[in-house]
Amino acid sequence: MxxxxxxxxxxxLVALGLMVAACGGGDDGGDASTGGSTGGGTAEAKKVxxxxxxxxxxxxxxxxxxxxxxxxxxxxxxxxxxxxxxxxNKDGSNRKEILDSLASDGYQLLLGIGFAFAPDIVKSxxxxxxxxxxxxxxxxxxxxxxxxxxxxxxxxxxGSFIVGAAAALKTKSNTVGFVGGQEVELxxxxxxxxxxxxxxxxxxxxxxxxVLTDYAGTTLQAFSDPAKGKELAxxxxxxxxxVLYHAAGGTGAGVISEAAAKQKYAIGVDSxxxxxxxxxxxxxxxxxxxxxxxxxxxxxxxxxVAGQLTEGSVQSFGVKEGGVDYxxxxxxxxxxGDITTKLDxxxxxxxxxxxxxxxxxxx
Numbered sequence: 001m002x003x004x005x006x007x008x009x010x011x012x013l014v015a016l017g018l019m020v021a022a023c024g025g026g027d028d029g030g031d032a033s034t035g036g037s038t039g040g041g042t043a044e045a046k047k048v049x050x051x052x053x054x055x056x057x058x059x060x061x062x063x064x065x066x067x068x069x070x071x072x073x074x075x076x077x078x079x080x081x082x083x084x085x086x087x088x089n090k091d092g093s094n095r096k097e098i099l100d101s102l103a104s105d106g107y108q109l110l111l112g113i114g115f116a117f118a119p120d121i122v123k124s125x126x127x128x129x130x131x132x133x134x135x136x137x138x139x140x141x142x143x144x145x146x147x148x149x150x151x152x153x154x155x156x157x158x159g160s161f162i163v164g165a166a167a168a169l170k171t172k173s174n175t176v177g178f179v180g181g182q183e184v185e186l187x188x189x190x191x192x193x194x195x196x197x198x199x200x201x202x203x204x205x206x207x208x209x210x211v212l213t214d215y216a217g218t219t220l221q222a223f224s225d226p227a228k229g230k231e232l233a234x235x236x237x238x239x240x241x242x243v244l245y246h247a248a249g250g251t252g253a254g255v256i257s258e259a260a261a262k263q264k265y266a267i268g269v270d271s272x273x274x275x276x277x278x279x280x281x282x283x284x285x286x287x288x289x290x291x292x293x294x295x296x297x298x299x300x301x302x303x304x305v306a307g308q309l310t311e312g313s314v315q316s317f318g319v320k321e322g323g324v325d326y327x328x329x330x331x332x333x334x335x336x337g338d339i340t341t342k343l344d345x346x347x348x349x350x351x352x353x354x355x356x357x358x359x360x361x362x363x
Contacts, residue, residue, distance in 0.1 A: 044080070045079060045080060045081055045082040046080060046081050046082070046108055046109065046304065046305050047081070047082045047083075047084075047105075047106055047107040047108050047109075048070075048073070048081050048082070048083045048084075048107065048108070048109045048110075048111070048301055048304070049083070049084045049085070049086070049099075049102035049107040049109070049110045049111070050066065050067075050070050050083065050084070050085040050086075050110075050111045050113065050297070051085070051086050051087070051088065051095065051098050051099060051102075051110070051111070051112050051113065051117070052066065052067075052085065052086070052087045052088070052113050052114075053088070053092070053113050053114030053116060053117070053220070053223075054087070054088050054089070054090050054091065054092045054114075054116070054220055054223075054224070055223050055224050055249050055250050056087035057085075057087065059223075059224075059249050059250045060250075060253065060271060060273060060276040060277075061249050061250070061252060061268070061269060061270040061271050061273065062113070062114070062249055062269075062270040062271075062291070062293060063113060063249075064270075064271055064276075065270050065271045065291065065292070065293040065294045066111075066113045066136065066293045066294065066297050067085065068271075068294040069293060069294035069295065069296065069297025069298040069301075070083060070085060070297055070298075070301070072294060072298045073297070073298045073301040073302065076298070076302070077301070077302070077305055080305055081301065081305060084102065084107065086098050086102075090221070090224070091220070092116055092220060095112070095116070095117055095120040095121075096120035096121075096123055096124055099112065099120060099121060099124040099133075100124055100127070100128070103124065103128040103131045107131070108131060108132060108304075109131075109132045109133075109134065109300075109301065109304045109309075110124070110131060110132070110133050110134070111133075111134045111135070111136065111297060111300065111301075112133070112134070112135045112136065112138065113136045113137075113293070113297075114136060114137055115137040115138065115139070115184070115186050116220055117135050117138055118135065118138045118139060118142060121133055121135045121138060121149065122138075122142050122145070122146060122149065125146045125148050125149045126146060128148075129147075129148055130148075131148065132148050132150070132304060132309060132311070133146075133148055133149045133150070134149070134150040134151075134152055134300045134309075135149065135150070135151055135152065136152045136293055136296060136297070137152070137153065137154070137186055138151050138152075138153075139151065139153075140153060140314040143312055143313065143314050144312065146312060147311050147312040148311055148312070149311075149312060150300065150309060150310065150311070150312070150313050150314075150315065151313070151314045151315065152296040152297075152300060152315050152317070153314060153315065153316045153317070154291050154292075154293075154296075154316070154317045154318070154323050154324060155189075155316065155317065155318030155319070155323065155324060155357070155359075156186070156189045156190050156193065156247075156289075156291060156324060157189045157190070157192050157193030157196070157357045157358065157359045158193060158318045158319045158324050158350050158357050159193065159289040159290060159291060159319070159324030159325060159326065160189070160190045160191075160192070160193030160194040160197065160245070160247070160289055161193040161194070161196050161197035161200070161346070161350065161355070161357045162197060162289070162319075162324075162325070162326045162343055162346055162347060162350075163194065163197065163245055163267045163287055163288075163289045163326055164176075164193060164194035164195060164196065164197020164198045164200075164201075164211075164245070165197040165198070165200055165201050165342065165343060165346055166197075166267070166286060166287055166326065166336070166339060166343055167194070167197070167198060167209075167243040167245060167265075167267060167286070168197065168198040168200075168201035168202065168205075168207060168209045169201055169205070169339045169342060170243055170265060170286060170335075170339065171209055171242055171243050172242055173240045173241065173242040174207065174208055174209045174210065175209070175210055175211075175212065175239065175240040175241045175242065176198060176209060176210075176211055176212070176241055176242070176243040176244070176245070177211070177212040177213070177214070177233070177236035177237075177239075177241035177243070177244040177245065178190070178191050178194050178195070178211055178212070178213045178214075178244075178245050178246075178247070179214055179215075179216065179229060179232045179233065179236070179244060179245070179246040179247075179248055179251075179252070179255050180213070180214070180215040180216065180222075180246075180247050180248060181215070181216050181217075181222045181223040181246075181247060181248035181249050181251050181252075182215070182216070182217060182218060182219060182220060182222040182223060183215040183217070183218055183222075187215070187247050187248075188359075188360060188361055189359045189360075190245075190247035190269070190289070191213060191247070191361050192357075192358050192359055192360050192361045192362070193357050193358070193359075194211065194245055195211050195213075195361055195362065195363070196357055196358055196362075197346075198211050200346070200355070212236045212239055212241050213361075214232045214235065214236065216228045216229065216232060216248055216251045222248070222251060223248060223249030223250055223251055224249065224250045224251065225250070225251045225254070226250060226251055226253045226254035226257070227254060228251055228254065229246065229248055229251040229252055229253060229254025229255040229256075229257075229258070230254035230255070230257060230258040231254075232254075232255065233254065233255040233257075233258035233259055233262075234258050234262075237258070237259070237262050237264055241264070242264045242265060243264065243265040243266075243267065243286065244259045244264060244265070244266050244267065245266075245267035245269070245289070246266070246267070246268070246269055247269050247289075248269075249270075252268065252269060252273075256268065256273065256277060256281055256284075256285065257281060259284055260280055260281040260283075260284040260285075263284065264284065265284055265285075265286040265335070266281075266284055266285050266286065267285070267286050267287055267288060267289065268285055268287070268288030268289070268327070269288060269289050269291065270288070270289070270290070270291045270293065271288065271290070272288045272290060272327040272329060273285055273288045273327075274287075274288065274327065274329060274331045274332055275329065275331075282331050283331070283335075285331070285332060285335075286332060286335050286336065287326045287327045287328070287332055287335075287336060288326070288327040289324065289325075289326060289327075290324060290325040290326065290327055291323070291324055292317060292322065292323050292324065292325070295317065295322060295323060296315065296317055296323065299315075300315070318350075319347055319350045319351045320350075320351040325347070326343060326347075328340065
């Protein structure tokens, strides 16, 4: 995306991954039986396994960002590591089975991508004390219980605050929308930040923008339903929304598609989604909230190989740590226009602590 540090490299890696992966989130093309093993092969190589959430590679969002981090680590470390990535079945019922299998095969660092790994990664870590585990979005209280488990958390509310401000600055209808995937505490952080960003612009710019909120469901399938995303986007557009932000994984593809079809702005999530969108969709993607899962994954692997991974710790990535941001690139430069000055000012205030972003919706 471009003007954001390092994202272009991450986006290129995602694109390379997409050439060999099935698109569309929760399709069957990326299950545990088809995962690849690459790199290394020498006796000294560290074995690193990564297990996606049930949407798998090809979601053009959360999982692809994790894949980009793995690819970046492979490119940087070369034959120092041997890697394998796998995807659970659609309901995620074999997560622990996959983790245990990798541990039995001698993998020394296992990364679980997504909050749904919480119970399974804790159990697997307990049963395999000589293996290091890292869980993206696994809640931090679990890390204090397991010496060999590192929690990789993000301040999604901070990045969402920035794109909420962008939505409020760009709307002409004074109505914007938020579409979440599964209605859980984690996605509520995105909602909370987005609404707070809109409220900030209302207060500082004298606007009166309202936020519409919908969730795709209450199970993990809510992240893999583009048709539901289209339905919710159409509903919000019908209620007057002209900027739609999604935190819905593969479901968000439907939100973006419908917004573009109706010539309304969309805001992507996790990865810079304008870099993987169609040409027709791209011109309506205002920006994306970057959740740098790629950074967290790569840094964790680097620390592990260097023997510097702190066991039983919590690593938190916010604006200050470069863990969340908003996307700027050659495609959305004109769309953003001069609001980048205001957005960058907001970023600095969040990083300095002048702006405190809530992690729970106020209404």
